[in-house]
Amino acid sequence: MQKVDVLIVGAGPAGSTLSHFLHKLNIDHLLIDKKSFPRDKICGDGLTVDVLNVLKRISPDLLEKFKHENEMLPSWGFCFxxxxGQQLRYDFKNAGFPIAPFFTSRRIDLDHFLIRELPQNGSGRFWHDTELKGLRREGEGFIAELKQVEGNRNLQCKVVIGAEGEKPVVTRYLGLEHFREKENLLAAIRIYYKNLQGFNEGNHLEFFFDKDLIPGYFWTFPLTNNEANTGLGMLSTAIAAQKVNLKKSFEDIIQNNPYLAPRFEGAEAIEKPQGWGLPTMTPKRKIGGEGYALIGDAGGMIEAFTGKGIGPGMMSARIASEYIETAFQKNQFDFSDYHNHMYRYYRNEIKNTYRLQNGLQNIWVLNSVMSLASWSPIQKAARDKMIRDFLKWV
Ligand SMILES: Cc1cc2nc3c(=O)[nH]c(=O)nc-3n(C[C@H](O)[C@H](O)[C@H](O)COP(=O)(O)OP(=O)(O)OC[C@H]3O[C@@H](n4cnc5c(N)ncnc54)[C@H](O)[C@@H]3O)c2cc1C
Structure with missing residues (x-):
């Protein structure tokens, strides 16, 4: 039976980032994905500064290559x-950053870029069209059952990393508790559009709060080739309680919202609406234990307010790689401390985003917060803080 030290299940941004780090650490590993690449993933395609930070930590050359990819669009700010119709806009064009603090990239391009740039002759391999179909503990490690076009095969590994996204099979096969903060889960749909009007010249990411979509928001993110990623997301509990049909809400909003409807005049949908769940971050979800760690959506790493999960997923991969390195040095494979490290790191973010998510469930509170935050001394103070935070990352 074939053996490998680390098996990474899933080659989205979390899994491929971990493979990059394990190559750097010269740790034997196999990255598998049930799909062949390039492949799409339903997402908003908005990349935050933590993504840039992790790319740079993999190598400054990788960040340079990323910047020069035709499909990566720099974005210099965002607007609520x-x-x-109130606007709360933050522009960072003249903030002295060496690189735009945000980018957009269709996931088909971002995820393929991360796979394509993996070293060819390093300590790891990538097998596409390879699905994890079973996993059991045996001896000091695991036996994984892999399904490939040619048939099923078994593989032995010492460490298994769940990076398989929103439907976590490693969790299921290992019989781990799949804890979710049901009150905070989000669901969203995405539709790619062509010829959407009115984007800011700095390619700002835009979030719209509509009175009929509380607690939730509509987004329009510009992409290359005059296309845009648009969609809307809402708390799952509210979708159930209010019997919301997200596709119908999308249609209603683009026809009736006085600020969005003009933007969609002459625009053309280039796909049907597609939905996906967003597992939100919570320290109550155990993401590390004996012989295993969960990274990205497989461990529920999405920020509850904005829905951002790519940066946290890549960051969790970076942190996990450090624990994997130590584990092989000490020959001890308990990853409970990875869990603690990850949640110490994201503690404030979790607290703040849940607070925002809960606070903005009421339209009166939302309008009051928007008015207060637009007051220029407060807006300036918030912008200055963001600049300080961003500069720490880039
Ligand atoms: C509508 C929507 C909008 C979003 N917008 C944003 C945004 O703008 N910015 C942002 O940062 N985040 C956003 N997110 C969150 C983001 O998409 C996820 O957090 C991110 O994709 C997580 O990456 P990942 O690598 O953990 O998982 P994924 O990207 O889901 O990758 C998992 C991989 O595992 C593979 N896999 C699954 N099962 C198996 C198996 N059994 N065997 C082998 N392989 C398997 C899959 O094929 C897939 O390639 C959004 C999410 C949604 C749903």
């Missing part, structure tokens, strides 16, 4: 549009 309130229900009454």
């Amino acid at each position: 549009h309130g229900p009454k």
Whole structure:
């Protein structure tokens, strides 16, 4: 039976980032994905500064290559549009950053880029069209059952990393508790559009709060080739309680919202609406234990307010790689401390985003927060803080 030290299940941004780090550490590993690449993933395609930080930590050359890819669009800010048309815009064009703090990239391109740039002759391999179909503990490690076009095969590994996204099979096969903060789960749909009007010249990411979509928001993110990623997301509990049909809400909003409808005049949908769940971050979800760690969506790493999960997923991969290195040095494979490290790191973010998510469930609170935050001394203070935070990352 074939043996490998580390098996990484899933080659989205979390899994491929871990493979990059394990190559750097010269640790024997196999990255598998049930799909062949390039492949799409339903997402908003908005990349935050933590993504840039991890790319740079993999190598400054990788970040340079990323910047020069044709499909990566730099974005210099973002704007919240309130229900009454209020705008809270943050622009960082003249903030002295060496690189735009945000980018957009269709996931088909980002995920393929991360796979394509893996070293060819390093300590790891990538097998596409390879699905994890079973996993059991045996001896000091695991036996994984892999399904490939040619048939099933078994593989022995010492460490298994779950990076398989929102439907976590490693969790299921190992019989781990799949804890979710049901109150905070989000669901969203995405539709790619062509010829959407009115984007800011700095390619700002835009979030719209509509009175009929509380607690939730609509987004429009510009992409290359005059296309845009648009969609809307809402708390799952509210979708159930209010019997919301996200596809219908999308249609209603682009026809009736006075600030969005003009933007969609002459625009053309280039796909049907596609939905996906967003497992939100919570320290109550155990993400590390004997012989295993969960990274990215497989461990529930999405920020509850904005829905951002790519940066946290890549960051969790970076942190996990350090624990994997130590584990092989000490020959001890308990990853409980990875769990603690990850949640110490994201503690404030989790607290703040849950607070925002809970606070903005009421339209009166939302309007009041928008008005207060637009007051120029507060807006300036918030912008200055963001600049300080971003500069730490890039
Ligand atoms: C509508 C929507 C909008 C979003 N917008 C944003 C955004 O703008 N910015 C942002 O940062 N985040 C956003 N997110 C969150 C983001 O998409 C996820 O957090 C991110 O994709 C997580 O990456 P991952 O590598 O953990 O998992 P994934 O990207 O889901 O990759 C998992 C991989 O595992 C593979 N796999 C699954 N099962 C198996 C198996 N049994 N065997 C082998 N392989 C398997 C899959 O084929 C897949 O390639 C959004 C999410 C949604 C749903």
